[in-house]
Amino acid sequence: MTKTAVIIVAAGRGTRAGGTLPKQWQMLGGAEASMRVIDHTVARFRTQADQIVVVHHPDDLDLAQSLENVILVPGGATRAASVRAGLEALVGHGIDKVLIHDAARALVPETVIKGVKDALNQHQGAAPALAVTDALWRGAISQDASETGNFVEGTQDRSGLFRAQTPQGFAFEAILAAHRTHEGDAADDVEVARAAGIKVAITRGAEENFKITHPEDFARADALLRQQEQETTQMDMRVGNGYDVHRFGAGDHVWLCGVKVPHGRSLQGHSDADVGMHALTDAIYGALARGDIGQHFPPSDPQWKGAESHIFLRHAIGLAREMGYELMNCDVTVVCERPKVGPHAQAMREALAEIMGVDVEKVSVKATTSERLGFTGREEGIASLATVALIRR
Numbered sequence: 001m002t003k004t005a006v007i008i009v010a011a012g013r014g015t016r017a018g019g020t021l022p023k024q025w026q027m028l029g030g031a032e033a034s035m036r037v038i039d040h041t042v043a044r045f046r047t048q049a050d051q052i053v054v055v056h057h058p059d060d061l062d063l064a065q066s067l068e069n070v071i072l073v074p075g076g077a078t079r080a081a082s083v084r085a086g087l088e089a090l091v092g093h094g095i096d097k098v099l100i101h102d103a104a105r106a107l108v109p110e111t112v113i114k115g116v117k118d119a120l121n122q123h124q125g126a127a128p129a130l131a132v133t134d135a136l137w138r139g140a141i142s143q144d145a146s147e148t149g150n151f152v153e154g155t156q157d158r159s160g161l162f163r164a165q166t167p168q169g170f171a172f173e174a175i176l177a178a179h180r181t182h183e184g185d186a187a188d189d190v191e192v193a194r195a196a197g198i199k200v201a202i203t204r205g206a207e208e209n210f211k212i213t214h215p216e217d218f219a220r221a222d223a224l225l226r227q228q229e230q231e232t233t234q235m236d237m238r239v240g241n242g243y244d245v246h247r248f249g250a251g252d253h254v255w256l257c258g259v260k261v262p263h264g265r266s267l268q269g270h271s272d273a274d275v276g277m278h279a280l281t282d283a284i285y286g287a288l289a290r291g292d293i294g295q296h297f298p299p300s301d302p303q304w305k306g307a308e309s310h311i312f313l314r315h316a317i318g319l320a321r322e323m324g325y326e327l328m329n330c331d332v333t334v335v336c337e338r339p340k341v342g343p344h345a346q347a348m349r350e351a352l353a354e355i356m357g358v359d360v361e362k363v364s365v366k367a368t369t370s371e372r373l374g375f376t377g378r379e380e381g382i383a384s385l386a387t388v389a390l391i392r393r
């Protein structure tokens with residue numbers, strides 16, 4: 001299998017972003033921030049690389065030591081020297097592909113990283129970029145740098161121009177050889193690669209993959225992070241299904257979805273045999289990937305004999321909440337010829353909603369017959385199916 005490493009270059013001492021710490025070691029994420037710029041950057045590569053190298057300034061070792069499961073490498077006098085040090089640290093690790101990334105591009109999207117990795121299946125080098133869309137000028141910059149001292153001196157054709165980003169990816173041995181022979185500094189690793197004759201494919205960059213450089217960049221990054229967190233929350237939904245059957249025996253009522261319904265026979269089972277509530281409970285366990293009723297309440301255990309099924313449902317929804325989920329909605333179908341469920345459906349919805357502590361609008365109970373076919377059609381028992389959607393709170 002291909003082994004990919006990432007070298008995160010964090011050796012700069014730039015404090016253009018304000019503050020006394022270099023930008024990559026500053027907190028990101030507003031007042032409640034718990035992660036630094038570099039923590040975000042490292043996190044983005046956790047699932048994308050088998051090995052993470054962080055090249056830090058020798059003076060920043062104390063700051064770097066809190067990073068876990070990374071190889072820490074002291075950087076050199078130039079960016080190129082720092083990358084070279086990172087590459088040398090990977091020799092002997094069986095690395096096939098290496099991505100080289102600026103620590104300050106903390107919000108690099110997964111799609112950008114994957115784009116580079118995919119392109120490396122075809123090419124020795126690949127790097128993300130965005131086409132230049134603004135008009136370009138040449139200008140004279142005044143010595144005093146006052147805002148009114150600069151003048152446009154010409155325009156520049158922007159066609160074929162790109163804004164380079166990172167991670168810049170390469171076949172490991174090729175870029176290692178290129179850095180070993182490269183003299184002096186370079187703007188980036190694409191420059192080093194091209195000087196050594198490596199062709200570099202351009203992959204799709206992203207606006208959010210910007211370099212946190214100035215104080216206002218922190219505010220922009222904070223806002224983007226908040227937006228991404230919300231999107232992740234919205235996407236974190238789990239779905240489960242449940243199915244249960246109980247057979248008829250002697251009796252004068254059945255328990256269905258928490259409602260006692262008069263009937264000429266009763267459902268048999270270890271508990272109260274509420275087939276609808278069992279299907280719903282199993283659907284919740286299923287959505288959580290936490291087994292089924294039998295696992296949590298073994299039928300072999302006498303303490304659950306004749307148990308009221310709301311105990312099971314309360315346990316399942318409680319487990320969901322412990323794991324950070326809330327019921328989005330559920331839908332229970334009862335399959336039987338008799339008793340007629342329709343007249344009790346509203347009471348069943350209310351009973352289930354109350355047990356789960358949710359609004360009745362989130363709970364559906366409906367019924368169908370099986371056209372006199374099969375065991376439900378022959379009235380040997382009742383079957384029930386349930387579907388549940390849980391959403392991260």
Ligand code: MG
Nearest residue numbers: 244245275278
């Ligand atoms: Mg059951």
